[in-house]
Amino acid sequence: MVVVATKIDKQCENITEDADHLYKCIKSHDAVRRISKDLDIQENHVLPVVNYTTDEKKSNGKDRLALGALYTMVDLAKKYLEKHTDMVKKVDEFEERGHLLSSRRSEVETKVKEMTEEMASFDSETLLILCIGPNESGKTSFIDSIYSTLMREICQITREFGAYGGKSGDFLNTEMFHMYKIGDQRSNVYFGDMAGMEKAVCTLKEYIQCFLEGNSQNIFSLPDAVKSSQSTDKPGRRAKILCACIVVHCQFVDKFNGLPGKLKETMHPLQQFLSIKGIPYVVILTKGDEQSENAKLDKIQVYESKKVKRCVKTLVTELGLKQNFIFPVVNYTHENNVDATGDIILLDALEGILKRGRNFLEGTRNRESNSNKDYKSDL
Incomplete structure (x- = not known):
């Protein structure tokens, strides 16, 4: 299981200006740790993202967070199917x-x-x-x-x-x-x-x-x-x-x-x-x-x-x-x-x-x- 943590930019105004700042923000890291502890999942399975809401321009930082979260989900699903081959749907x-x-x-x-x-x-x-x-x-x-x-x-x-x-x-x-x-x-x-x-x-x-x-x-x-x-x-x-x-x-x-x-x-x-x-x-x-x-x-x-x-x-x-x-x-x-x-x-x-x-x-x-x-x- 993974958790997608949205609105993480609410933890720090700097993240609102630059999503890349999330990687440096102590408050964001604390939020991820709390979610991990409360839901009893691995910390690297908590995937922080910053959604597009009122934006008029693309943000490289937001895109990186979204793509990083997607990559993690696909990678975990792939590893799960490799261990559980009986779950893979046979070709009809x-x-x-x-x-x-x-x-x-x-x-x-x-x-x-x-x-x-x-x-x-x-x-x-x-x-x-x-x-x-x-x-x-x-x-x-x-x-x-x-x-x-x-x-x-x-x-x-x-x-x-x-x-x-x-x-x-x-x-x-x-x-x-x-x-x-x-x-x-x-x-x-x-x-x-x-x-x-x-x-x-x-x-x-x-x-x-x-x-x-x-x-x-x-x-x-x-x-x-x-x-x-x-x-x-x-x-x-x-x-x-x-x-x-x-x-x-x-x-x-x-x-x-x-x-x-x-x-x-x-x-x-x-x-x-x-x-x-x-x-x-x-x-x-x-x-x-x-x-x-x-x-x-x-x-x-x-x-x-x-x-x-x-x-x-x-x-x-x-x-x-x-x-x-x-x-x-x-x-x-x-x-x-x-x-x-x-x-x-x-x-x-x-x-x-x-x-x-x-x-x-x-x-x-x-x-x-x-x-x-x-x-x-x-x-």
Whole structure:
């Protein structure tokens, strides 16, 4: 503890004229000693100052006293924290991610071009990204939002084809599996959208296996779903699922104060199955803006939201995920225009997805190359 002793100039008229005189004044020294004794603190923790009150000019003497007092307080606080490291607030890595993204919001146009070129670089292979999740988790809106960010305007690509089945509240309903090309004409990146897990008429293993084997039409029992008559670019026979996006509704997680039992029962075998197949995956955490009033005004604030942080912590704890595998996003649902804060967090998610897909593809190529070498050596 320190004591800042003000009005010390009242002890001596000379101090009023020249604050430096305090260092020579016996009365001032006596006052400091009395305060030290009365409050039972060290004498050098009593910090005499002379405040500016009616002064019209700066005083070097007063400034020295004030700065001396400030220096002593900072030095004591620093020494205390060095002895009590447990009191030092740990850096919130999740918030730091948000701060970093916030500092990059002016780089959106550059980042869009970078991602567009990256997607065009998959020239000999098609990158298929599979979006998986419960009903109303925001899978379809996420694809629309990624596409909108890249096109620099609000787009609804999913509604142009036969997979879209109307809306339920703020959510788009997907009635059948469809793949959407993301990026410009050079892109070989597709996002696969599917109906929610609840609509599957087979076991979870079969549910995912069907997509790996290209038999998605066997998954859902939806007699009213019709294929689109519109022609679209479709992935070729060499298309491989190189990354999965498990889309989870932020409100749904927080509402149950954790993962609901049924969702947890679904997610664990899904993770296990993807791991066995060696397919990388990320978690897309949607609707974080509905958990934070600030995020409704500034989407990057999802990283500051206590409720969103609880959702992330729940996913880390209950699904055994690393924090950097979880990407909170705010989908474009009611907006008329894209905005920098929404774009930068969507681009961050897209970059994470493409990076994992690229690493998986290169790893597969290396394994195939080594296998061919081993085969030739055996001959």
